[in-house]
Amino acid sequence: MITASGVAEVRSACDEARRAGRRVGFVPTMGFLHPGHRSLMRAARVGNDVVVASIFVNPLQFGPTEDLERYPRDLAGDSAAAEAEGVDLLFLPAVDEMYPEPPLTTVHVAGLSEVLCGASRPGHFDGVATVVAKLLSIVGPCTAYFGRKDAQQLAVVRRMVSDLHLPADVVGCPLVRERDGVAMSSRNAYLSEEDRRAAPVLFGALRAAAAAVTGGERSGGALRRLIAREVAREPRVLLEYVATCRPDDLEPLDHLEGDVLVAVAARVGSARLIDNITLCIRDADVVADLGVVTDRPESEVLCAER
Numbered sequence: 001m002i003t004a005s006g007v008a009e010v011r012s013a014c015d016e017a018r019r020a021g022r023r024v025g026f027v028p029t030m031g032f033l034h035p036g037h038r039s040l041m042r043a044a045r046v047g048n049d050v051v052v053a054s055i056f057v058n059p060l061q062f063g064p065t066e067d068l069e070r071y072p073r074d075l076a077g078d079s080a081a082a083e084a085e086g087v088d089l090l091f092l093p094a095v096d097e098m099y100p101e102p103p104l105t106t107v108h109v110a111g112l113s114e115v116l117c118g119a120s121r122p123g124h125f126d127g128v129a130t131v132v133a134k135l136l137s138i139v140g141p142c143t144a145y146f147g148r149k150d151a152q153q154l155a156v157v158r159r160m161v162s163d164l165h166l167p168a169d170v171v172g173c174p175l176v177r178e179r180d181g182v183a184m185s186s187r188n189a190y191l192s193e194e195d196r197r198a199a200p201v202l203f204g205a206l207r208a209a210a211a212a213v214t215g216g217e218r219s220g221g222a223l224r225r226l227i228a229r230e231v232a233r234e235p236r237v238l239l240e241y242v243a244t245c246r247p248d249d250l251e252p253l254d255h256l257e258g259d260v261l262v263a264v265a266a267r268v269g270s271a272r273l274i275d276n277i278t279l280c281i282r283d284a285d286v287v288a289d290l291g292v293v294t295d296r297p298e299s300e301v302l303c304a305e306r
């Protein structure tokens with residue numbers, strides 16, 4: 001595995017690979033890699049000849065009161081994990097090369113960036129869209145892998161790539177969970193033991209929602225109330241929002257039909273956790289994508305609950 005920090009070096013390595021007829025897969029991350037990130041690298045490894053991964057704690061997507069300084073970092077562990085997953089080129093951009101002063105150019109995806117997490121994190125998705133546009137411009141034509149854990153981010157990135165005609169195929173990969181259902185996240189490192197014990201209530205509420213829809217519930221409002229009630233059983237977990245919306249444009253859905261993203265965000269101690277499931281509802285037929293559990297391959301059944 002080659003490690004590189006320079007934009008020119010990474011661009012020319014990717015150009016050279018494509019000139020040799022090789023397909024480039026790209027996995028952007030903020031590091032502190034866990035099995036969720038690694039599943040994206042694995043998907044990229046299967047589908048491409050060359051795998052590029054980036055680790056960049058992107059200052060532009062953190063608000064002034066957010067956790068940029070204390071965001072967990074582990075470059076040695078991350079390098080070992082990336083190498084073990086068959087990453088060929090690990091890109092570690094430098095902040096001053098990514099963001100020449102003064103910062104004048106950003107990317108804004110209107111509408112999609114203001115709802116759900118965007119409501120409490122103003123500017124966050126501009127930071128995400130801007131850094132992903134830059135990274136895709138540096139890596140060049142590729143297939144880029146994103147986790148469905150960050151469903152709103154995936155929607156923003158897809159729309160940005162489409163609107164800007166960026167030469168990337170965006171692939172959304174399954175949400176990877178801990179054994180107790182908690183969505184894997186670098187930010188889980190912030191949870192105290194007690195908070196960690198409380199955190200599964202979010203997935204529990206989403207499972208209950210999936211079961212209700214399987215049982216015939218089609219009201220978005222009733223589903224959101226059910227989730228709020230379930231989460232309220234755990235006083236350490238403070239629900240910030242629960243939404244039922246279309247996965248692609250995040251339009252709110254009050255009648256549940258077609259593809260439905262059910263998304264939640266909550267404060268647990270000093271951490272802010274997000275989670276979601278996707279339901280595919282066709283009349284009486286319901287397929288729930290609840291994600292996969294990290295070390296249980298048989299957990300694929302979670303994807304196809306009816």
Ligand code: AMP
Pocket residue numbers: 028029030031036037039040145146147148149150173174175176177183184185186
């Ligand atoms: P991050 O380092 O948190 O910015 O995440 C980098 C990429 O990994 C994003 O595309 C995330 O959606 C994805 N990712 C993070 N956690 C998970 C997870 N638990 N399951 C699947 N993908 C994930």
